[in-house]
Amino acid sequence: xxxxxxxxPCLIRQTLNAVRLATPDEKVHISVLREALQAVxxxxxxxxxPLMGQHIHRLIREQTGSPDPYKSIKDMCNRYALAxxxxxxxxxxxxxxxxxxxxxxxxxxxxxxxxxNIEVDxxxxxDTIAASLSEPLNGDVPALADAVRSAGKILYLGDNTGExxxxxxxxxxLPAGRVTFAVRGGPVINDATMxxxxxxxxxxxxxxxxxxxxxxxxxLDQCSDAFKQAFDAADLIIAKGQGNYETLSGNRKRIFFxxxxxxxxxxxxxxxxxxxxxxxxxxxx
Amino acid sequence: xxxxxxxxPCLIRQTLNAVRLATPDEKVHISVLREALQAVxxxxxxxxxPLMGQHIHRLIREQTGSPDPYKSIKDMCNRYALAxxxxxxxxxxxxxxxxxxxxxxxxxxxxxxxxxNIEVDxxxxxDTIAASLSEPLNGDVPALADAVRSAGKILYLGDNTGExxxxxxxxxxLPAGRVTFAVRGGPVINDATMxxxxxxxxxxxxxxxxxxxxxxxxxLDQCSDAFKQAFDAADLIIAKGQGNYETLSGNRKRIFFxxxxxxxxxxxxxxxxxxxxxxxxxxxx
Numbered sequence: 001x002x003x004x005x006x007x008x009p010c011l012i013r014q015t016l017n018a019v020r021l022a023t024p025d026e027k028v029h030i031s032v033l034r035e036a037l038q039a040v041x042x043x044x045x046x047x048x049x050p051l052m053g054q055h056i057h058r059l060i061r062e063q064t065g066s067p068d069p070y071k072s073i074k075d076m077c078n079r080y081a082l083a084x085x086x087x088x089x090x091x092x093x094x095x096x097x098x099x100x101x102x103x104x105x106x107x108x109x110x111x112x113x114x115x116x117n118i119e120v121d122x123x124x125x126x127d128t129i130a131a132s133l134s135e136p137l138n139g140d141v142p143a144l145a146d147a148v149r150s151a152g153k154i155l156y157l158g159d160n161t162g163e164x165x166x167x168x169x170x171x172x173x174l175p176a177g178r179v180t181f182a183v184r185g186g187p188v189i190n191d192a193t194m195x196x197x198x199x200x201x202x203x204x205x206x207x208x209x210x211x212x213x214x215x216x217x218x219x220l221d222q223c224s225d226a227f228k229q230a231f232d233a234a235d236l237i238i239a240k241g242q243g244n245y246e247t248l249s250g251n252r253k254r255i256f257f258x259x260x261x262x263x264x265x266x267x268x269x270x271x272x273x274x275x276x277x278x279x280x281x282x283x284x285x
Numbered sequence: 286x287x288x289x290x291x292x293x294p295c296l297i298r299q300t301l302n303a304v305r306l307a308t309p310d311e312k313v314h315i316s317v318l319r320e321a322l323q324a325v326x327x328x329x330x331x332x333x334x335p336l337m338g339q340h341i342h343r344l345i346r347e348q349t350g351s352p353d354p355y356k357s358i359k360d361m362c363n364r365y366a367l368a369x370x371x372x373x374x375x376x377x378x379x380x381x382x383x384x385x386x387x388x389x390x391x392x393x394x395x396x397x398x399x400x401x402n403i404e405v406d407x408x409x410x411x412d413t414i415a416a417s418l419s420e421p422l423n424g425d426v427p428a429l430a431d432a433v434r435s436a437g438k439i440l441y442l443g444d445n446t447g448e449x450x451x452x453x454x455x456x457x458x459l460p461a462g463r464v465t466f467a468v469r470g471g472p473v474i475n476d477a478t479m480x481x482x483x484x485x486x487x488x489x490x491x492x493x494x495x496x497x498x499x500x501x502x503x504x505l506d507q508c509s510d511a512f513k514q515a516f517d518a519a520d521l522i523i524a525k526g527q528g529n530y531e532t533l534s535g536n537r538k539r540i541f542f543x544x545x546x547x548x549x550x551x552x553x554x555x556x557x558x559x560x561x562x563x564x565x566x567x568x569x570x
Contacts, residue, residue: 005314008322009301013294029290030330037293037326041319 001249003045004265015056022069048246050217057188068187077162100141102170107277108132109166110260138272139279144256151236154179159241164192165200181206186214217247255282286534288330289550300341307354333531335502342473353472362447385426387455392562393417394451395545423557424564429541436521439464444526449477450485466491471499502532540567
């Protein structure tokens with residue numbers, strides 16, 4: 001998707017939130033902000049917002065001198081979600097439609113996101129989980145179930161740490177042997193990387209590949225050949241979160257985007273309201 | 286007051302809101318946004334936010350080719366407030382303490398502001414008025430009443446159109462012959478100018494002077510000699526709204542700032558919460 005005018009103030013707000021989370025040094029805050037303002041002032045709006053996000057997070061890593069400034073937050077999110085896992089599994093087992101329940105909880109896990117909103121605390125996560133099985137869902141679960149049944153190869157694009165534990169609930173309910181899980185190629189904000197796939201047990205459930213890019217989404221031009229081959233070979237892509245939506249919404253593969261709508265721009269494009277749980281489909285074929 | 290880091294994303298958000306209000310032309314929206322991003326990227330944070338606001342609103346006027354792009358909104362705000370006026374006067378007459386009621390309503394009128402928030406609609410204005418007489422007020426009304434009683438010359442710095450009608454309620458309860466009302470020297474967003482003072486009947490109640498500047502606040506260095514003389518000669522300044530607070534909070538004159546706190550930065554500095562009604566006093570003498 002292109003960058004909307006409304007994305008511009010949001011990119012600047014996210015920059016300040018993110019750099020504050022990365023370091024308490026106010027000199028770094030203003031230095032990164034000034035460089036982000038400069039970069040956004042000349043950005044090509046035909047490109048997607050995560051491309052600028054990638055640039056800004058590279059600035060933050062450079063200026064903090066830390067290759068992974070959110071490491072402790074990421075570990076905390078994974079630990080928190082792993083502690084919830086037995087309860088989440090029990091919710092699914094107790095539900096009338098375990099596949100739909102797993103889809104709903106995988107989407108609920110997308111609330112754990114320090115990219116769009118740093119205000120997400122444990123109370124919000126618990127409320128989101130509690131509401132997830134009964135709230136209206138903007139999307140077609142039977143269509144997803146059909147697509148899953150008929151797909152020989154499924155590529156599941158992960159999003160955030162913490163959230164990746166919720167993805168396990170759905171991964172185990174997809175046809176065994178047909179699913180590959182993908183993570184970012186390098187640290188970018190709190191997005192899940194190979195390290196997180198290992199720490200959360202995802203690597204025990206499915207083959208996991210890194211996409212070769214440190215963008216907070218899936219910018220195919222930047223991805224490794226191995227990832228691009230897996231992407232091309234997949235009959236079905238399940239893509240989690242706004243970053244993957246923003247980078248792949250125009251792609252002609254068969255993609256089901258599973259996400260919480262976190263901003264008016266994406267809510268508008270997916271025909272829902274901010275805060276809604278969404279299954280959006282790509283224009284396919 | 287200096288520009289806080291939190292002011293930076295807000296200035297960019299306000300730019301987009303304001304330029305959208307000024308014209309439907311999306312090319313102008315992005316052109317103004319890009320110039321604002323550029324200007325903010327190199328701004329001196331030791332200066333106050335309204336200085337950048339002034340620059341941005343000059344850009345909007347230049348690029349829309351309109352010397353007063355909010356004229357119709359301003360007229361609408363004045364008309365709306367004038368229609369409310371008899372009801373507001375009746376509220377004050379029915380109150381146990383008419384001076385305090387007039388102060389509270391003058392502050393309530395500050396909710397009419399397209400600078401900080403374009404979402405303010407008539408329902409919000411009516412709710413604000415309804416709550417104004419009974420809600421907690423962050424400030425010392427008796428201290429203001431004492432200052433008014435002992436001041437030979439009072440300079441009352443207006444803020445927005447619409448709001449200026451609410452100021453009339455208080456102006457008529459200040460000592461006759463001692464008050465001068467000041468407006469901005471030229472159009473800037475929906476701030477009141479001499480034209481609005483005439484249209485709302487303010488010029489029938491007190492001498493009105495223009496400050497000689499098109500900043501959305503009172504930047505003394507930019508003001509006319511006549512205004513600066515009135516400012517220096519005043520024993521008491523009553524200053525409405527955040528713009529006047531942001532530009533004069535460090536001034537050593539005796540100033541009572543009457544405002545609705547519209548952002549976390551000003552709320553933090555005045556020791557209240559966003560949305561609160563505030564009477565803040567300068568460090569005096």
